[in-house]
Amino acid sequence: MSLTRRALLAASLPAALAPALAGRAFAASADPRLAPRAMGNPNAKVIVEEWFSFTCPHCARFELDIFPEVRKKLIDTGRIRYVFCDFPLDRSALIAAQVARSLPEERYEPFMTSLFSNLDRWAYGENVNPEEQLRKMAGLAGMSPAEFDTAVNDTALQNAILAEQQRAETEYKIDSTPTFRFNKEVYRQGELTFAAFEQKVAAAGG
Numbered sequence: 751m752s753l754t755r756r757a758l759l760a761a762s763l764p765a766a767l768a769p770a771l772a773g774r775a776f777a778a779s780a781d782p783r784l785a786p787r788a789m790g791n792p793n794a795k796v797i798v799e800e801w802f803s804f805t806c807p808h809c810a811r812f813e814l815d816i817f818p819e820v821r822k823k824l825i826d827t828g829r830i831r832y833v834f835c836d837f838p839l840d841r842s843a844l845i846a847a848q849v850a851r852s853l854p855e856e857r858y859e860p861f862m863t864s865l866f867s868n869l870d871r872w873a874y875g876e877n878v879n880p881e882e883q884l885r886k887m888a889g890l891a892g893m894s895p896a897e898f899d900t901a902v903n904d905t906a907l908q909n910a911i912l913a914e915q916q917r918a919e920t921e922y923k924i925d926s927t928p929t930f931r932f933n934k935e936v937y938r939q940g941e942l943t944f945a946a947f948e949q950k951v952a953a954a955g956g
Contacts, residue, residue: 781907783851784907787833787834788831789821790824796954796955798931800834801928803838803927820832834862847911853893864890864891926940932954
């Protein structure tokens with residue numbers, strides 16, 4: 751999905767959330783919510799980073815149709831380290847990222863799968879309030895209403911996610927989702943089949 755984030759977020763976020771977004775916020779933070787959400791061998795020869803938005807149908811299709819094979823054949827076998835990187839394209843995606851990162855780390859990827867599996871229901875359903883639907887889904891993942899409110903209203907967390915997003919835009923020229931980085935090679939053309947994904951891994955040395 752092409753980047754429309756600047757206009758959408760500028761129109762929907764409070765003025766207090768318009769900081770100078772710069773620097774490696776996640777790397778510098780001691781907040782466990784900002785620790786990398788990653789799977790696989792930390793010493794793998796290839797690190798794959800995926801920049802995604804929780805409201806991106808292309809990201810959902812990759813997660814549901816292709817990622818299970820990536821996990822089985824490349825992550826679980828130790829060939830790659832896989833890192834999920836937030837790139838929210840709208841306010842709903844930003845809130846979803848905040849909630850997902852506020853869950854215990856082991857619930858992050860299952861919650862991601864749940865959101866993508868129900869994208870039409872919580873994000874794009876007719877007469878749907880995405881935040882209220884996220885509240886319900888977070889509850890099913892074990893998050894209390896008070897914890898949900900804390901996560902959604904945490905401006906430091908919001909700013910850190912947006913700062914990392916801007917770093918990706920500046921450093922890697924990322925402007926759409928999903929975008930992948932295989933070690934140093936950035937692939938910006940969207941979804942990949944498993945065969946094409948594996949070829950990228952092999953070309954990166956894995």
